[in-house]
Amino acid sequence: MSVMGNALTGDQASGMELALRLASRLDGSEVLGPGEASAPYTVAAHPPLAVVFPRSAEEVSAVVAFAREAKLPIIPWGSGTHQEMGPPLARPGIIVSLERMQTLLDLDIGNMTAEVQAGLPNKALQDHLAPHRVWFPVDPPDWDRSTIGGNIATNASGPSRLRYRTLRDHLMGLSVVLSTGELATFGGKTVKNVAGYDLRKLMIGSLGSLGIITSAIVRLWPLSETSATLAARLPNEETFAQFSRQLLGSYLLPNAFERMDVRAGADLARYLGWTVSSTDLVCLVSFGGFQAAVERQVREATEMLLAAGAASVEMLEAGREAEAWACWRRIEQSVARGAVGLLVGRASLPVSRVGEFGVLLRALGAQCDVAVASTAHAGNGVVSVYAVLESECTWSLANAAALAAGLRVGAERLGGFFLVEKAPDSLRSETTIWPRRSDYSLMRALKARFDPDGLLNPGRGVDGAIQDA
């Protein structure tokens, strides 16, 4: 048993006592009491009551059982990259960090499965897999930090979702500590499995509000024998729309099709030595597979780009391809440079309406006086919006809130929705986080059964600040 803390103030004494009691339940796992060391685990301005670092599902069970007896909230923590996502946490609680649960439990190349503890970072898993010429085709931009458990809890995805789709297609098995402290296991090592309800699906995107994911069995896919990426600069929405329609309606099987406006694509344009104008759209289209098919697809996609009126097209391989994608991965950080904060939103639209949303975003950005950048998984209709907050003054925040409200209405008119994914705490309380839906009451009924005392990430899911349709 070890408790690491700082010199106590009177206010922290009860927190310290809590940490000690918690530590006594665990055999040697580290527990942080309140203070400087636990401050980085602050969520929605709630400093943690304690931070605990279990090393096994059994220890997670013990912590949850303890919290349940003490009626204290439990906040699962992977690497902390998405704690701002969803409605804000309502109450402080015990942070259950999975940082000490990073073991690759099983790698079964014959079955193309890997079983991992939830705290393993995505990229660390990929590094284990690469020597075997396989990978896990869920590639969110922050995969070097974000964990597999966190990816599941937030339904994270990346450019490869175009070809490989999302987590719900690759999650084969799941172990979860329920609010009772008991461990439940669903699925296994088989692609087909229809025995009982598919509770794996329920956990994907549940933001830790139904249980704590402790390990997962994921499906692996062969790494492409060869790959190539086309980078293109399209002068306006019309040329983009023509190319998008032609590419997605063809036999070609792109791995990824990303669209960036000039602010989001600035780093990439600079790397490629392009001079861009404000209406330009920058695209990355990648292909993977066996040599002959990649060559033909690159050739045909290049023809499509030129026929649509692309101003620049470059074929990138090996190091240049990797660097282009590294630029894509840095977009959020690049856009945030020099800003006091970002409002990050996501629109999900019919694929054919992505261009119209781009037009709307430009117009609303100008109207609300907010600098905006956007990227899109153009073949999936999923757009990320970055609104740059240049100051913390109320005026700047009000403008961003107005932008979000406008985008919400606009996205719904286009047959989709817009939601706020990350924003400064002051803005999150003012901005409606999730769109109105008719199924929230059903979700709340589930939440009430799975977590009757409301201790799992209270407020961050369907029990939070959301509106019914």
Next chain:
Amino acid sequence: MHAATEDPGRTARSPAQGRLLRELEAIVGKGNVLSRWRDLLAYSYDATGERRLPDAVVFPDSTEQVSAVMKLAFREGRPIIPRGAGTNLSGGTLPLRGGIVLALARLNRVLEVDTANLRVVVEPGVVNLDLQNVLAPLGYTFAPDPASQKASTLGGNVGEDAGGPHCLKYGVTTNHVLGMELVLADGQVVQVGGPVEDNPGFDLTGLVVGSEGTLAVTTKLSLRLTRLPEAYQTMLAVFETLEDAGQAVADIIAAGIVPGTLELMDKPILRAVEESVHVGFPTDAEAVLMIEVDGIRDDLAHQAERISALCQQNHVREVRLARTAAERDGMWTGRRGAFGSVARVRPAYRQQDGTVPRTRLVEMLKRVRQIVAERNLMVGNVAHAGDGNLHPLIMYDDADPDETARVEEAGKAILAECVRLGGTLTGEHGIGVEKRELMPLLFTEQSLQAMKWAKEAFDPAGRLNPDKIFPLGGSTQPAAEVTL
């Protein structure tokens, strides 16, 4: 138990029953309610062959009618049993406690085909193949194509999370459902998921798919379309041993090839197929793999060569490439005809559905032979080898009660063995009635409890398709069996 020759007084209705029928008729129209014994009999069974009589069968024509029927049933405390084409193989549509069968056959409209956005909106009564026939000329498909696709409905496919021979590469039904309109047990209408992706909150679509009509009734389905591939290359690889065929499967996957189809048929099946459809399958080989790769044309010759080489490495007797569309069709006719053809061997067959991790498939097939031989029965095996899903077909005489009992026993032993090898009780047919008592083999009490929480959240009164999926344990079944 009712005798077949007489109507056991079902027409002598209680006043409550008469009132219920009148109210149902007011909702869906007089011609759309069945209540005569003979008519009810037609809805008392599914492909498993068991029979239980419902109180009434209704044919709603709209979401509003479904909702009104369910409100009525809710008020009256009657079970609701949603039904598509009744092709399911696990007893999922048996009206175990009587109640109202909600037959969705009239909800058979394709409401929207949007190829630009890769989606369709359909009603649940649309037959899978009918949708395929709408999509194919446009160059698209709905990827799930279960063997029952000529008859089974999309609502049924969703209810059972149906599979088929393309799942390794393309996934099962759940991977292709974007959202749906649901009617809940109390008649409330709710939209879950979306026509678009990444909806906030819990993935209720993913929960309802495969829930066997126990959580909600679907009235609209938003489905993902898949572009038809540019080209296919189909081939048959003939092996002298099961082990060689199994190793070839492993080597193909390890080489980074993901075939669209990777089907295994063993000797008894090859013989039965050849006797019935004459497609040129070898009848003296221990196992045949039917392999199909699809995608960009330029790739396929290369992939076929790699596959052939890997088969050679595993002592293949012969690799036949389909050179024409007709040759490809022949191979598929043989594979799709496997189930029907075994009916010629013995009067009846029982199809089992178990799944093991791919690497355990050959071991499992050998165990199946052993389990069946120990009980003096005949078996042929068809397997979706790429995803470890096996369908042993036990051939028997259903007029012989002793043999029938041995078939039941063998089926349970096979499933227990699948679980022991790290697999599952069902890959695509569902739990239904048939396998509910086996659930504790696969799930701990806690895991089953979590599933029950989901059931309670959707259907707290337990009105939807009762007594399915969850083990009843010692408790007796409430409705009398119908004997004919």
